[in-house]
Amino acid sequence: MAKYTNDANQLLTLVGGKSNIKSVTHCITRMRFVLNDLSKADIKAIESLDSVKGTFTQAGQFQVIIGNDVADFYNEFTRLSGIEGVSKEQVKADAKDNQNWLQKLMSNLAEIFAPIIPALVVGGLILGFRNILEGVKMFNDLGQFTLKEGTQTITNISPFWNGVNHFLWLPAEAIFHFLPVAITWSVTRKMGATQILGIILGITLVSPQLLNAYGVAGAEAGSIPQWDFGYFQLNMIGYQAQVIPAMLAGFTLVYLERFFKKIIPNVVSMIFVPFFALLLSVIVAHTILGPIGWKIGSAISTVVYSGLTSAFNWLFAAVFGFFYAPLVITGLHHMTNAIDLELINQTATATQAGTTLLWPMIALSNIAQGSAVAATVFLNKADAKHKEVAIPSWISAWLGVTEPAMFGVNVKLRYPFLAAMIGSSLAAVFSVVTNTGALSIGVGGIPGFLSFPLEKWGTFFIAMIIAIVVPFVLTIVFSKRKENK
Template identity: 65%
Template sequence: MSKYTDPAKDLLDHIGGKENIAAVTHCATRMRFVLNDPKNADIEKIEEIGLVKGTFTQAGQFQVIVGNEVASFYNEFVKHAGVDGTSKEGAKVAAKQNMNWLQRMMGHLADIFTPIIPALVVGGLILGFRNVIGDIKLLDDGTKTIVEVSQFWAGVHAFLWLIGEAVFHFLPVAITWSITRKMGTSQILGIILGITLVSPQLLNAYGVAEADKIPVWDFGFAQIEMIGYQAQVIPAILAGFVLVYLERFFRKISPNAISMIIVPFFALVPTVLIAHTVLGPIGWTIGSWISDVVYTSLTSAFGWLFAAIFGFAYAPLVITGLHHMTNAIDLQLMSEFNGTNLWPMIALSNIAQGSAVLAMIYINRKNEEEKQVSIPACISCYLGVTEPAMFGINLKYGFPFLAAMLGSMVAAIISVGSGVMANSIGVGGIPGFLSIQAGDWGMFFISMAVAIIIPFILTVIFAKANVGKISFGKK
């Protein structure tokens, strides 16, 4: 008998038994269940299990936070329960039975952007570094940049754009690939489709406004403008899904003997045509409208109000999964305004949640069992991974979550009010300053200080005032 045997038995009993499990898998720190009837799970008793550090429900999955031991615990659980493990993708499919249409849409959006986030993070760091050495006058009494006085750094500046351009200008390639990957169709067709949206023979999207004449494909009876969609998000998403559904349609009706010829041709060629005649212009218009509304709202006289709402509400959006829509908005802002004022607020929200946990570490400093959960949660939150902090600590007690939301709100107002812009989506939490445009570092550091201090102080005050449910032991 291992140390996981009894906790596994208890979890099975309190989750409603084997018959209540539709699917089960695990990630780095959590058990992920799709339950036939979520009401049959006794959350209070589950959280009393010694190995369990918290629970929450997201995207139709009931998730049990275990920590770094989750893989061993999972193996013991499935052996004791007599259930077959499920892949993460299988669990997501099963979870759809517990999701409404909005949750499903947000889930699709998350699945599209999650695989390309590492590239976006790298690209954001590179743009930030290029700004520091190429745009800020740091040398010769503030008259010259590092690039202007050093050939080596000038070469580095030029070389790094090779990667930055690949990440952001050719973003549609990544998006169309990710869509075909998610939907289980031909990924190479997705890559080819993305390339046709950013081909060098097209007029670069950034040069359309200044172009005296836009080149066209002339078919005699009709002309199609040769415009590229570099860094455009919505045209790529629309085109990617058209490709997927055309491929599925032709695969269904084509005889197996000739499907290898018919399906790729009749899926790709019409999609490229539709993308450049209909979807591209429509997607560009929609994307520009969304980015204009967001940017104008955040830079208007009432920008402080929009910042306050977003800063306060972002953490609850994470709980519902609706926060995934901000990825697309951030990328659209970048393409239109060479930066985003939305991402800094997201990084500040991460920091605020971590600071509330830091306060709980101080409050529960004599509780060794509690510190085993709260200290790793605080560290991961400050590095941009908020789930252990939010679900394992802040939502568990209630008042730290509110304190973090209020601190995030004030920090967001300062950030937006001072015009802080990020180069791109980047590393969250405290390392988030690396994605901020170098000229805005000063005000972002002030915003970070606010996101650290206010949640900490408010959490301590709320604890002493008995705001919400307070427990200094294991729940």
């Protein structure tokens, strides 16, 4: 670690000294600071250090890109500075002091959805695989493979794969139909409430006693089961796969628990706080918040769906594809998770899985950012320091994580960022015009094709080619124009 002593000492001085550091931690490749006064940091001097590959500021954190040796650098930095590192959660909490109310809201939403995303990715891949098994007719009446449209699927001709397909619905159903359980748990986890109560609240939203949400639209008048209280009746409707009702219910539980903790004596709080908080949350969820949340979710998804399926869908796609990357910078992109899930719910039927046209554009934007970085690698073949940052960022973006690519390379150079935005916009237009919908949220990069029905692989591959070629070429063109000025 002695090789980092000089740079660590200089970094301490250049960020404004020990007194300017509120907290510090590190992730896989970056030092993450919360500074009392960001203006005291000498960014140009910091980026000139041999160990530093770049810097950026996001969500109230000043992040310094070190690379794969960041843990060693961090240990040397904390030893020299005498500053004790903190957890990532503490850094996030401290960083909120540097955020406005909108950034705080988006940060909270991001932290609610982040723990759920791995499950959604797994579910998307499972649905994609099941679609190949049961939805693609690739065999004729004799059970022979055909390149033309056949009459039988894999599940029709193979008992084994039919069993596999049937079995795989077990985890897929748990992920998507019971999504409200994950959301209410994540809300209570994020807000510091009792997590088991959040889980139980979520279960009450998807209980088998209730009419499945997917069956409500097709239910005949008078056939919806009800709770009969004599003076009034309440429909027994489930909220399978519903996002907004679950979030509203989760927040209600959190604030009710906080309220009752304040007014109920400690000696009996263990009994009465969870009792009143959970019972009232369940009542409010099924009488007020569930129906309201359903309407809000439907309204949002209807507006987005109308834009994606109207005569001007190409314009909607062009604008979204162009501005999605700037949304990532602001943190507002996290709200698209809920919209995607609402779109899938809205287009689903009792016999057919729903799709979303929004998520494919997000995957294509990620690919476009990676392609622009790839072009900078091509342009700077002799620059070892640039390649050390750019190549991992390029790979990361193509696998669905764009922050290293954007903040480490594209935003700093500007013209690759613009090239990626243009390529993303053109790819998004093609994706939407060809109605290339994904079965679920999946891996947001090149592996994302697994989240699509097989019949849409072709159009998504073409969209990916657009997202790869256009930003790469434009980055080179823009760089030449910049050199000629």
